[in-house]
Amino acid sequence: MKPTDIGAPDYLHKVVDCQWACPAHTPVPEYIRLTAAGRYSDAYMINWHSNVFPGILGRVCDRPCEPACRRGRVDAEPVAICRLKRVCADLKDDIRHRLPKPPAQKNSKRIACVGAGPAALTVARDLAAIGYQVSVFDSGKQPGGMMRSQIPKFRLPDSVLDEECGYIINLGVDMHYEHWVGSLRDLLAEGWDAVFVGTGAPRGRECDVPGRQEAAAHIHIGIDWLANVSFGHTTTTEKRVIVLGGGNTAMDCCRSARRMGGEDVKVVVRSGFDEMKASPWEKEDAISEGIPILNMLVPKEFRHDNGKLTGMLFEKVRAEYDAKGRRSLIPTGEPHVLMECDEVLIAIGQENAFPWIERDIGLEFDKWGLPVLNPVTLQSSLPQVFFGGDAAFGPKNIITAVAHGHEAAISIDRFCRQRDLLRRPTAITNLVSQKMGIHEWSYDNNVSEEARRKVPTKTLDKTLLDIKLELEIGFDPFLACAEADRCLNCDVATIFTDKSCIECDACVDICPTECISFTANGEEDELRARLKAPAKNLEQALYVSGTLKTGRVMVKDENICLHCGMCAERCPTGAWDMRKYFFKTAAAGAEAPRK
Amino acid sequence: MTYFAKPKLLRPDTPKNALGYTRRDYEGAISSLCAGCGHDSISAAVVQACFDLDIQPHRVAKLSGIGCSSKTPDYFLGNSHGFNTTHGRMPSVLTGAALANRDLIYLGVSGDGDSASIGIGQFAHAMRRGVDMTYLVENNGVYGLTKGQFSATADKGSKNKRGVVNTDSPIDLVALALQLGATYVARSFSGDKEQLIPLIKGALRHRGPAFIDVISPCVTFNNHAGSTKSYDYVREHNDAVNRLDFILPRDQIEASYAPGELRRVVQHDGSILLLRKLKTDYDPTDRVGAMNHLQERHAIGEIVTGLLFVDSTSESMHRHLNTVEKPLNQLGDAYLCPGNHALEALNASLR
Numbered sequence: 012m013k014p015t016d017i018g019a020p021d022y023l024h025k026v027v028d029c030q031w032a033c034p035a036h037t038p039v040p041e042y043i044r045l046t047a048a049g050r051y052s053d054a055y056m057i058n059w060h061s062n063v064f065p066g067i068l069g070r071v072c073d074r075p076c077e078p079a080c081r082r083g084r085v086d087a088e089p090v091a092i093c094r095l096k097r098v099c100a101d102l103k104d105d106i107r108h109r110l111p112k113p114p115a116q117k118n119s120k121r122i123a124c125v126g127a128g129p130a131a132l133t134v135a136r137d138l139a140a141i142g143y144q145v146s147v148f149d150s151g152k153q154p155g156g157m158m159r160s161q162i163p164k165f166r167l168p169d170s171v172l173d174e175e176c177g178y179i180i181n182l183g184v185d186m187h188y189e190h191w192v193g194s195l196r197d198l199l200a201e202g203w204d205a206v207f208v209g210t211g212a213p214r215g216r217e218c219d220v221p222g223r224q225e226a227a228a229h230i231h232i233g234i235d236w237l238a239n240v241s242f243g244h245t246t247t248t249e250k251r252v253i254v255l256g257g258g259n260t261a262m263d264c265c266r267s268a269r270r271m272g273g274e275d276v277k278v279v280v281r282s283g284f285d286e287m288k289a290s291p292w293e294k295e296d297a298i299s300e301g302i303p304i305l306n307m308l309v310p311k312e313f314r315h316d317n318g319k320l321t322g323m324l325f326e327k328v329r330a331e332y333d334a335k336g337r338r339s340l341i342p343t344g345e346p347h348v349l350m351e352c353d354e355v356l357i358a359i360g361q362e363n364a365f366p367w368i369e370r371d372i373g374l375e376f377d378k379w380g381l382p383v384l385n386p387v388t389l390q391s392s393l394p395q396v397f398f399g400g401d402a403a404f405g406p407k408n409i410i411t412a413v414a415h416g417h418e419a420a421i422s423i424d425r426f427c428r429q430r431d432l433l434r435r436p437t438a439i440t441n442l443v444s445q446k447m448g449i450h451e452w453s454y455d456n457n458v459s460e461e462a463r464r465k466v467p468t469k470t471l472d473k474t475l476l477d478i479k480l481e482l483e484i485g486f487d488p489f490l491a492c493a494e495a496d497r498c499l500n501c502d503v504a505t506i507f508t509d510k511s512c513i514e515c516d517a518c519v520d521i522c523p524t525e526c527i528s529f530t531a532n533g534e535e536d537e538l539r540a541r542l543k544a545p546a547k548n549l550e551q552a553l554y555v556s557g558t559l560k561t562g563r564v565m566v567k568d569e570n571i572c573l574h575c576g577m578c579a580e581r582c583p584t585g586a587w588d589m590r591k592y593f594f595k596t597a598a599a600g601a602e603a604p605r606k
Numbered sequence: 607m608t609y610f611a612k613p614k615l616l617r618p619d620t621p622k623n624a625l626g627y628t629r630r631d632y633e634g635a636i637s638s639l640c641a642g643c644g645h646d647s648i649s650a651a652v653v654q655a656c657f658d659l660d661i662q663p664h665r666v667a668k669l670s671g672i673g674c675s676s677k678t679p680d681y682f683l684g685n686s687h688g689f690n691t692t693h694g695r696m697p698s699v700l701t702g703a704a705l706a707n708r709d710l711i712y713l714g715v716s717g718d719g720d721s722a723s724i725g726i727g728q729f730a731h732a733m734r735r736g737v738d739m740t741y742l743v744e745n746n747g748v749y750g751l752t753k754g755q756f757s758a759t760a761d762k763g764s765k766n767k768r769g770v771v772n773t774d775s776p777i778d779l780v781a782l783a784l785q786l787g788a789t790y791v792a793r794s795f796s797g798d799k800e801q802l803i804p805l806i807k808g809a810l811r812h813r814g815p816a817f818i819d820v821i822s823p824c825v826t827f828n829n830h831a832g833s834t835k836s837y838d839y840v841r842e843h844n845d846a847v848n849r850l851d852f853i854l855p856r857d858q859i860e861a862s863y864a865p866g867e868l869r870r871v872v873q874h875d876g877s878i879l880l881l882r883k884l885k886t887d888y889d890p891t892d893r894v895g896a897m898n899h900l901q902e903r904h905a906i907g908e909i910v911t912g913l914l915f916v917d918s919t920s921e922s923m924h925r926h927l928n929t930v931e932k933p934l935n936q937l938g939d940a941y942l943c944p945g946n947h948a949l950e951a952l953n954a955s956l957r
Binding site (some may be wrong): 084085086457458460513514515516517519520521523524525526544545547560561571573575577580581582583584 | 616617
């Protein structure tokens, strides 16, 4: 193999598994260290710059970082990254003076954002802070989009939403509430310099089986029902409720129903338990609230008595996989199952809908009804119109919407300044040694052996009675510190200087996971097999040095390194060093590097 | 030196040996030697050898004298018996322990100061008595604990860190061990674990005195140009006579070499030493030939390494002395101290 180029933009970034997995590339280990040090406001600002909604995401993020966390590979469970984010939001001081001040002199460019969800608010923040005049149009009465309408209050209180949306609006964003944009043609005619569409995936998928129309009064679409609950239009449910679907919306529906009078609430899913789309922790939460999840059941019929729903009929199925791994659900042939119920909530998926965009104005849609976009710039076939969030590529999650918002803001800024949209500003990176003295590092390199901490909650007997009472209390400073201590500081990278190495084997002998080998060079497949610990995880890179004096090379498997720095402590020549890699994504307004 | 413990987290696919132990179970306390010390590599080689041989840690007794090398038993086999003797007295204490309990595996760890200076008499007698032990010398050619004076194994003409030339002749412990009757004699290098680990394994399974001289660079005082015990010098002048593959009786032999390239030695316990010849005319069962080869190569500045001599037909000290098979601690008071009556009978038989 060729020597690894650690200067390549992605190499060290990929080693920081959590940051790499985060769509917005939040510098996770950095804010975790600051949280542990009690510097909550500093930790909050790192988050705020990167993911815009730390308090919100610290409660309801889909957490792509946690399955990626290195802890999960070398220990039982990942670091509770998401809830540590909440800690810095909960415990910070007043940070308003640290927020950017929009320039007094605007740059005379006017931007319209359709929708006031996470994607559009991110665009508004990024652009308002550098002098754009941004107007946001939303049909609702308050900002937040689906974060406010679809996420139940016992998971995300309004106060958190108000605070973090407020930080953005106070940058001088013009908010137009209860303003339904009915025509993109008309909007474009108003002469905006650019339009951002962040209208989400607002249409819940229908379950069209017999009895749906007749019993319609007792059957609701999940996201619409959640919005009605959220805004207080719906305040009670029937006693026996069935929730159809296996995603996070289904989990929100069943847990909300449980808090509104539902005594016998169950979730019925077509697929198996493990294949459900809901995050594992959301399933756990539902089960812990006494909600059974029943799998491998396909809805066949709504049973009703003159329009009064009495139950639902399901067909039992089993999963079969073909040679390509595609699943099909085969009826088992057993008798159908009848479940009695008084109300059904359908949460089997969401779809995009753009009834307000005329199809003859030059904006192209693909066969799935999604806009044709450049995947990097998020620009549509109408050059001044950009998309982001669920409206761009179908339903994903909040953090992806935020990441889209950042990219769209960069694109809009470059578009308004007549720059090439594909030449984009690059991330800011930095690599600095953490050596403070002999055996002294500026990070806590002692590896914690503690188990993941559980987030304290209020008791169920109280929270099941009040849908607005937040269930989780959040980590206190002590729990937060203990949990933060589990972070392996993957951003503090092991950097090897081959010229300094005397091949004494000290690093090999001390490495607790045996991830360092000195061996003859070879092709990657063959080399992976004959390392001291065979490197079986092909998604993780091998760090290969240049040729050493004995003709061998140093090969380090990035997969299982604990970043404990023992190699650097034991190295007599400083050939190993622990250097902190800081990676900050580009922000709108930055210049692209010269060619 | 490192001041906190090695993290206990293990990678998920950490291998376990037949006893269900991981390599970590054979480690000891964190080393307090200088970073990069060759001795730490030797400790790691001992850990690996014991892991591979499925040795129960509590069946090992590790004994040492004084010095950097003699500190190392603290850094491996944390669950074994240990004894730090006074300076140079490891061989006699080990001999006593071996006489009292032949069931344990005896590992003596010493250095060039401990064995070639203050303890040279002890070293010589342990070899000639045929004590069943592995005698490991971690040889760096300097007194590291007292700031790097030449030791008795430093080559004549080699330079210390400040450029002073050594004028005394060196003691070659391998030559002494050969002459004094050791039945397994090897030399290796701390920077070459592929060679060292099988040599330690063969020694631990050898019956009789097994001596291994391991050249182990002192990174602090003896790893400079002009030293003959530096990483660079030893690598440039390493003249290996053979490569050893150690095979347990239970293992299948998968070596395929042309006849004449391979020498096979079966030890007392059935373990097999497979020697890949690097010098075609070298015979590891010829004691005199080994001594000659050693002298010839030393004269031109080469360092001969590998398994230099092995005699798998030797008899151990216990046979010579007709000692009791059962460890003394299992014999019971009545047997060990039969009383006045027995003493009188013995005395009477001598009158």
